[in-house]
Amino acid sequence: MNQRAPTGPYCPRPGPSAVVQLRHGAGGVEAQSLIEGLFRSAFDAAAQKLDADASEINPDSALLVDGLRHDSALLELGTNRVAFTTDGYVVTPLFFDGGSIGKLAVCGTCNDLAMLGAEPKWLSAAFVLEEGLALETLARVIAELTQSAVAAKVRIVAGDTKVVERGKGDGVYITTTGLGLMRAPSIWSPKAIQEGDAIVVSGDLGRHGSAVLCAREGLGAKGLPPSDCANLWPAVASLIDARAEIHCLRDLTRGGLGAALLELSQAAGVLMEIDETALPVCAQVRDFCELLGLDPIYVACEGRFVAVVAPSSVDETLAALSDCSIGEPKLVGRVRNRQARGAVHSRSAYGTLRPIDVGGAEQLPRIC
Amino acid sequence: MKYVAEFRDRDSSLRLAEQIHATVTRPWRIMEICGGQTHSILRSGIPQLLPPSLELIHGPGCPVCVTPEQRIDEAIAVAHQPDRVLCSFGDMLRVPGTSQSLLEARALGAHVQMVTSPLDAVELAKQHPDKQFVFFAVGFETTAPATAVALKHARAAALPNFQVLIAHVRVPPALEVLLGDPDCAVNGLLAAGHVCSVMGTSEYEPLAERFGLPIAVTGFEPVDILQGVLACVKMLEQGQHRVENHYARVVREQGNPVARALVDEVFEVTDLPWRGFGTIPCGGLRLGPAYAQFEAKPTLPALVRAQPSRLVCQSALVLAGRIRPPQCPAFGKQCTPSTPLGAPMVSSEGACAAYFRHAPMTQMAEP
Numbered sequence: 196m197n198q199r200a201p202t203g204p205y206c207p208r209p210g211p212s213a214v215v216q217l218r219h220g221a222g223g224v225e226a227q228s229l230i231e232g233l234f235r236s237a238f239d240a241a242a243q244k245l246d247a248d249a250s251e252i253n254p255d256s257a258l259l260v261d262g263l264r265h266d267s268a269l270l271e272l273g274t275n276r277v278a279f280t281t282d283g284y285v286v287t288p289l290f291f292d293g294g295s296i297g298k299l300a301v302c303g304t305c306n307d308l309a310m311l312g313a314e315p316k317w318l319s320a321a322f323v324l325e326e327g328l329a330l331e332t333l334a335r336v337i338a339e340l341t342q343s344a345v346a347a348k349v350r351i352v353a354g355d356t357k358v359v360e361r362g363k364g365d366g367v368y369i370t371t372t373g374l375g376l377m378r379a380p381s382i383w384s385p386k387a388i389q390e391g392d393a394i395v396v397s398g399d400l401g402r403h404g405s406a407v408l409c410a411r412e413g414l415g416a417k418g419l420p421p422s423d424c425a426n427l428w429p430a431v432a433s434l435i436d437a438r439a440e441i442h443c444l445r446d447l448t449r450g451g452l453g454a455a456l457l458e459l460s461q462a463a464g465v466l467m468e469i470d471e472t473a474l475p476v477c478a479q480v481r482d483f484c485e486l487l488g489l490d491p492i493y494v495a496c497e498g499r500f501v502a503v504v505a506p507s508s509v510d511e512t513l514a515a516l517s518d519c520s521i522g523e524p525k526l527v528g529r530v531r532n533r534q535a536r537g538a539v540h541s542r543s544a545y546g547t548l549r550p551i552d553v554g555g556a557e558q559l560p561r562i563c
Numbered sequence: 564m565k566y567v568a569e570f571r572d573r574d575s576s577l578r579l580a581e582q583i584h585a586t587v588t589r590p591w592r593i594m595e596i597c598g599g600q601t602h603s604i605l606r607s608g609i610p611q612l613l614p615p616s617l618e619l620i621h622g623p624g625c626p627v628c629v630t631p632e633q634r635i636d637e638a639i640a641v642a643h644q645p646d647r648v649l650c651s652f653g654d655m656l657r658v659p660g661t662s663q664s665l666l667e668a669r670a671l672g673a674h675v676q677m678v679t680s681p682l683d684a685v686e687l688a689k690q691h692p693d694k695q696f697v698f699f700a701v702g703f704e705t706t707a708p709a710t711a712v713a714l715k716h717a718r719a720a721a722l723p724n725f726q727v728l729i730a731h732v733r734v735p736p737a738l739e740v741l742l743g744d745p746d747c748a749v750n751g752l753l754a755a756g757h758v759c760s761v762m763g764t765s766e767y768e769p770l771a772e773r774f775g776l777p778i779a780v781t782g783f784e785p786v787d788i789l790q791g792v793l794a795c796v797k798m799l800e801q802g803q804h805r806v807e808n809h810y811a812r813v814v815r816e817q818g819n820p821v822a823r824a825l826v827d828e829v830f831e832v833t834d835l836p837w838r839g840f841g842t843i844p845c846g847g848l849r850l851g852p853a854y855a856q857f858e859a860k861p862t863l864p865a866l867v868r869a870q871p872s873r874l875v876c877q878s879a880l881v882l883a884g885r886i887r888p889p890q891c892p893a894f895g896k897q898c899t900p901s902t903p904l905g906a907p908m909v910s911s912e913g914a915c916a917a918y919f920r921h922a923p924m925t926q927m928a929e930p
Binding site for chain 1: 567571573576577605606607608609611612654666667669670671677679785900901919920
C-alpha cells in the first residue's frame with residue numbers, strides 16, 4: 196500500500212455507509228439519492244421494457260403525464276381521469292397529541308391525491324402487525340382510521356393483514372393506497388410553475404414534527420399545540436371553487452416547507468425566494484424549536500400545503516384558505532426566475548440571503 | 564421569546580453594522596470561537612452586513628467537532644455491548660469516528676439513546692436497573708457543570724448502573740495553541756459567552772496581554788455578535804487590547820461560582836487530544852478520584868481502520884481557523900452534509916456545515 200504521511204494535522208473521513216439508515220427516510224438528500232439511485236432507475240427500466248413490447252400497452256388505461264414529479268400518478272381510465280397513490284405509515288408513538296397512525300394513514304394518502312386536484316374516493320389499507328400487540332390498541336388504531344375515512348368521505352374497499360414476530364415491527368405499520376377523481380381544471384405540477392408566481396402556505400409550520408418529537412423523546416414540553424394532521428381535500432376543493440389559478444400544490448410532510456420548496460424548485464428549474472419574517476410559526480412551536488436548535492422551516496407538518504399560484508390569484512387563494520379553517524394562510528414568497536438546477540433562498544429580517552438546503556432535513560437537537 | 568427577540572432586532576442590528584462600517588479603516592480578521600456563534604452568523608447572513616475588509620474566521624468551538632475520533636470509537640464500542648445503552652446529545656450522533664458514526668452504529672444494532680441532558684441519562688438508569696447507562700459527556704466548560712450535577716445525583720442515589728464517557732474540553736488552552744501558531748492571522752477574538760458565563764472572564768486577560776489581542780465576550784444573537792465585532796474593531800483601530808464583556812446580561816467577571824465549584828469537585832484538568840489539533844496541554848477534563856468509579860472503561864475491539872482521505876479533507880485547518888471552509892478542495896464536492904469527510908461538515912454547528920447551509924451562493928467555493 197502506498198501510504199503517504201499527512202502533511203499537517205488531518206481529520207479522517209468516515210467509512211462508506213452501506214446500510215439503510217434512519218436518515219434515508221427523513222425527506223432530505225439521503226432519501227432523494229435512495230429514490231433516484233435505486234428505485235427510479237429500476238422502475239424506469241421496467242417501464243421501458245413494457246413500452247418496447249407494444250402489445251403490453253392496454254388502450255383502456257394509460258399514464259396521462261409521464262414525469263409529473265408528484266407523489267401521485269395521473270391515469271386515464273376510459274374517459275375518467277384518476278389520481279393514484281400509495282404511502283406507508285410508521286410512527287412512534289402510535290398515538291400522539293392531535294392524531295395517530297390510523298388518522299395519518301387516511302389523511303396522508305388523501306393529501307397526496309388532493310395535491311393533484313383529485314377528490315379522494317377509495318382507499319386500500321394493509322396492516323403489518325407485531326406479535327404481542329394488544330388487540331385493544333389495534334382496535335383503537337382501526338377506530339381512528341375508520342373515523343378519519345368517514346370524515347374524509349372515502350371508502351376503504353380492500354385490505355390485508357400480516358403478522359411479524361415480536362421485535363420485528365413497531366406495533367403497527369400501515370400502508371394505504373388511494374384512488375381519487377380529478378377535479379382540477381388543469382394539470383398542477385412543478386412544470387406549470389412560472390416566473391413571478393406567488394408562494395402561499397396554508398397555515399403555520401412545524402406542529403406535527405414538534406408534537407411527535409416531544410412525545411417520542413419524552414421531552415415533556417408544556418403548551419405545545421397538537422399535531423396539525425388533517426385531510427387537505429376540503430381546502431383544495433375550496434381553491435378549485437374559488438377559481439384560483441393554481442400552478443402547483445405540495446403537502447408539507449417530512450423535511451417541512453424547506454424540503455417541499457426545494458423539491459419543487461428543482462423539479463421546475465426555478466429560483467424561489469421566501470421572506471423569513473413572513474413564515475407563520477406559532478409562539479410555542481417557535482420556542483420549542485429554539486430550545487432544541489431546530490429550524491421550523493424543516494420541521495414536519497401533516498396538515499399543511501404550499502400553493503404556487505399566479506400572482507393575480509393571491510387574494511382569492513388567501514380568502515379561500517382562510518374560510519376552511521385549516522390554519523392561517525400566508526403569502527411567504529415568490530418565484531424569481533428560471534434557473535436550471537433550482538434553488539430556494541430565504542431573505543432575513545436584515546435583508547441578507549441564505550440558501551435553503553435539505554441537508555438539514557434530519558433534525559437532531561444541538562448540544563448548546 | 565424574551566431575551567431573544569430584542570437581540571434579533573432588525574433596526575438595532577443595522578445600526579450596529581453602520582457603526583462598524585464607520586469605524587473600520589483597515590482589513591481585520593476576527594475569530595468567533597464558538598460554533599453556536601458561527602451558526603448564528605451564517606444563518607443571519609452577518610458577513611453580508613460587514614465591510615468587505617473585515618473577515619470573520621470560524622474558530623474551533625464546536626464541541627462535537629473537536630471530540631477525538633477514538634473517543635467516538637469507544638462510545639460505539641460501549642453501545643455494542645449487551646445490556647449497555649449509550650446516551651448522547653443529538654448532534655454527536657452524526658460525527659464520524661475512525662470508521663463510523665453513532666448513527667451508523669445504531670443502524671447496525673448498537674444501543675444509542677438521544678438525550679437532551681445528562682440528568683435524562685441518570686433518570687433512565689433509575690427506571691431501568693437491569694441495564695447499564697453510559698452518558699457520553701462532551702462539550703466545553705458550559706456543559707461540564709451539568710455532567711457534574713448528574714454524577715452527584717448518581718453518587719447520592721448510589722446508582723450502580725450509571726457511568727460516563729468523558730470528552731469535556733477547555734477553551735483557553737486551545738486558544739493558546741491556536742494563537743501561538745506563527746501562521747495565525749487572527750487580529751481579535753469573540754469569546755464564547757456561554758463558556759464565560761460559567762468560567763468568568765479572568766482566564767482571558769493573560770491571553771489578551773500575551774498575544775496583544777482584543778477579546779470581546781460575546782453572546783449568540785445577531786445584535787450580540789455585531790456588538791462584539793464593533794467592540795473588537797474599535798480596540799483594533801485604537802491599537803488597544805483588553806478583555807471587554809459585551810454579554811453582561813449573562814456573564815459575570817467571576818463566572819458562576821457554584822458551577823465552577825461543582826466542576827472542581829468532580830473533575831480534574833488533563834492533557835487531551837483535540838480532533839484536528841493533536842494533544843492540547845490541559846485541554847480537557849477527566850474524573851477526579853472521588854468520582855473515578857463512574858468512568859466507563861470501554862474495551863476497544865480491533866477496529867478495521869478506514870483509510871482516511873488525508874490529502875483531501877482539510878478540516879483540521881478549518882478547525883484551526885487557518886482556512887475558510889470553501890478553500891478546502893473537497894468542500895461542496897466530495898464533502899457535503901450528507902457525505903461528510905470531516906467533523907465540521909457533520910455537526911450543524913460545524914463551520915463547514917454552517918457554511919454549506921447558510922453562506923450565500925456568492926461566497927461558496929468557485930467551481
